[in-house]
Amino acid sequence: MKAVRWILGAVLLLLITITATLQLSPNLGSWPLAPQPPTPGEVTITYLGTSTILISDGETQILTDGYFSRVSIPELFTRIEPDQARIESALNKAGIDKLDAIPVLHSHFDHAMDSGIVARMTDAQLLGSTSSAMAARGSDLDEKRITTVQTHHPYQFGEFTLYFVPADHVPLPRPIEKWTGKGEITAPVKPPAYLGAWQEGGCYGLVIKHPSGSLLIQGSAGMQPGELDRYQADYALLASASLGKQSEYYQQVFYDETVGAVGAHTIIPVHWDNFFVELTEDVKPLPWLLDNLDKSFDALANRHNGDFVVLKPFQRLTLTPPESVDLPVDTEASPPAG
Structure with a gap:
């Protein structure tokens, strides 16, 4: 009995330590x-937390992923489902009532779980992998509002052109990959379900072109070498979660194959916030234990x-239009006036 009490006490102490550690987060400090x-x-x-980003030119609105439920860590060990109240609150706070497109970057729960519901609420077209399409079907999104994408194919919405570019997920410890799901979703996911039901599926980078600026999200x-070489983007919005845990070599390749490939002048980190708590303007970064x-x-x-700037949740940034380039004129080859 004494040994059992010692074991139970040790387990309790461990749980208390982990819980306390998960409350400790870094701060943005001196980051610009x-x-x-x-x-x-x-x-x-x-910026709307995780990799949920609203892009708008006043006429057309694009929202990547659309994850607002932000399931807590204890809930991850149970069956989870979208939080309708949090979704509605975030959409209202961001001033979103109608969207043209929801591109889904991969189909883990923190990217795809809410996307079908948000598409239903905003009359948006959802675009993503076959796995993201299955997740959307589980949310009862009308089939005509689901597009299974082809990589490097242009998708036009107003003056925005979207390109889905093959990518990979940042490497995670094998037990975490197994728990969160590394494979494909082969049947509609009907919430509530365990988080592993939202398998990773196809993983994409997204290039968005507009006459007033271009983005890589x-x-x-993670990345796939050479896939972005054909693109140019002014801004690179890059997930930073777990990047600091990778090797120097991996970090360099990731930079070269994203920012370096597209020639971005500005980096904006995303997916840095603690997405296990409700989204607020002053949400803290991921706890030290996780990143x-x-x-x-x-x-x-x-x-x-170039520039490195941080957007806090619900904060907007205006893209700087690319400078126009005056091509040189060969006056000798020009026909004489008159």
Whole structure:
């Protein structure tokens, strides 16, 4: 009996320690924040936690992923489902009542679980992998509102052109990969379900082109070499979670194959926030136990000669339009006037 009490006491102490550690988060400290309020301009981006980003030119609105339920860590060990109240609250706070498209970057729960519901609520077209399509069907999204994408194919919404580019998920410890699901979703996911039902599926980077600016959005800190070489983007919105835990070699390749490949002048980190608590303007970064914010940010900022700025949730940033280039005129080859 004494040994049993010792074991139970040790387990309890361990649980208390883990719980306490999960309450400890780094802060944004001296990392440069984007200016408030945004400067006037045509295209704005609004960070809404994880890799959920609203892109708008005032006429057309694109929302990546659309995850707002933000399931708590204890709930992850039970069957989980979308939180309708949190979804509605976040959409209202962001001023979203109608969307044109919801591109889903991969189909883990923190990307795809809410996407079908958000598409239903906003009359949006959902685009993603076959796995993301299955997740959407589990949310009873009408089949005509689901597009299974082809990589490198242009999808047009207003003046925005979207390209889905093959990518990979950031490497995770094998038990975590097994728990969260590394494979494909082969049948509609009907919530509530265990988080592993939302398998990773196809993982994409998303290039968005617009006359007033271009973006690369990488929803996980993974990539596939050479896939972005054909694209240019002014801004790179890159997931930073777990990047600091990777090797120097991996960090360098990730930078080269994303920012370096598209020639972005500005990096904006995403997926840095603690997505296990409700989304607020002052939400903290992921706890120390799960990520080291400074190391993950350093992996990008220290390799970049351009700007590195942080957007807080619900904060907007106006894209700077690309400079027009005046091509030289060969006057000798021009026909004489008159």
